[in-house]
Amino acid sequence: MWTLGGHLLKNRLILGTAQYPSPEILRQAILQAQVEVVTLSLRRHSPETKGGQAFWEFIQSCPVKILPNTAGCYTAKEAITIAHMARDLFETSWIKLEVIGDSYYLQPDPFGLLEAASVLLQEGFQVLPYTTEDLVLAKRLIDVGCNTLMPWGSLIGSGKGISNPTALKALRNQFPQTTLILDAGIGAPSHAAYAMELGFDGVLLNTAVALAKDPPSMAGAFAKAVEAGRQAYEAGLMVPRDFAVVSTPIVGTPFWHVSK
Numbered sequence: 001m002w003t004l005g006g007h008l009l010k011n012r013l014i015l016g017t018a019q020y021p022s023p024e025i026l027r028q029a030i031l032q033a034q035v036e037v038v039t040l041s042l043r044r045h046s047p048e049t050k051g052g053q054a055f056w057e058f059i060q061s062c063p064v065k066i067l068p069n070t071a072g073c074y075t076a077k078e079a080i081t082i083a084h085m086a087r088d089l090f091e092t093s094w095i096k097l098e099v100i101g102d103s104y105y106l107q108p109d110p111f112g113l114l115e116a117a118s119v120l121l122q123e124g125f126q127v128l129p130y131t132t133e134d135l136v137l138a139k140r141l142i143d144v145g146c147n148t149l150m151p152w153g154s155l156i157g158s159g160k161g162i163s164n165p166t167a168l169k170a171l172r173n174q175f176p177q178t179t180l181i182l183d184a185g186i187g188a189p190s191h192a193a194y195a196m197e198l199g200f201d202g203v204l205l206n207t208a209v210a211l212a213k214d215p216p217s218m219a220g221a222f223a224k225a226v227e228a229g230r231q232a233y234e235a236g237l238m239v240p241r242d243f244a245v246v247s248t249p250i251v252g253t254p255f256w257h258v259s260k
Contacts, residue, residue, distance in 0.1 A: 016206025033219035069096035076116035121145040133167035152184035159187025172199040189225035196229025
């Protein structure tokens with residue numbers, strides 16, 4: 001069990017809801033992995049025109065909590081506006097905050113992110129910022145009141161896995177009381193397990209499941225990997241060595257010498 005945004009959860013895997021072949025396949029993925037939280041982009045579902053009404057009604061029928069995000073926002077002002085709309089529409093103060101600074105790499109804008117987080121926190125939001133693995137930015141976000149951070153593993157949708165494990169380890173060690181969720185770049189269940197072995201509290205992913213040949217089965221695989229990684233972290237991983245160490249004691253072991 002763990003706590004995220006005041007909610008007690010069992011599953012440490014969070015799924016995005018974009019790019020699935022159909023809503024029914026998304027539902028099957030959610031059920032197969034027993035996911036409890038999914039992210040949803042307000043911008044994609046256009047509440048003013050009711051363009052996403054059917055999808056919104058579908059999501060409401062699923063046994064999940066909604067984590068709205070500000071995907072596609074490039075300024076703090078834009079992200080703040082979308083966050084307010086999401087709170088009104090989804091009736092939740094949760095917000096996954098994204099302020100993008102580069103349209104090619106989709107890297108977060110640290111200045112806009114910090115500005116938007118500061119404003120939204122003062123307005124009663126529970127802000128979960130999508131950020132880089134930068135320690136200084138993490139500290140600034142925590143200082144303004146964020147108790148959860150969502151650093152990337154690698155570029156969004158790249159499937160490359162964890163590009164900078166040393167920096168992510170440093171984040172975990174530097175901020176032991178902060179909830180850390182790896183977000184972006186995960187391409188295989190082994191990547192998710194590795195993130196959990198580093199001590200992360202959860203993993204958020206989308207593309208690796210949505211574009212799989214069998215999304216529900218892949219979601220189930222990721223759920224198992226996340227659980228296994230967390231269990232390994234809590235059990236205590238052995239420290240790697242640069243030399244061989246025998247695993248079977250040789251003291252008292254009988255041996256035979258054959259003479260010629």
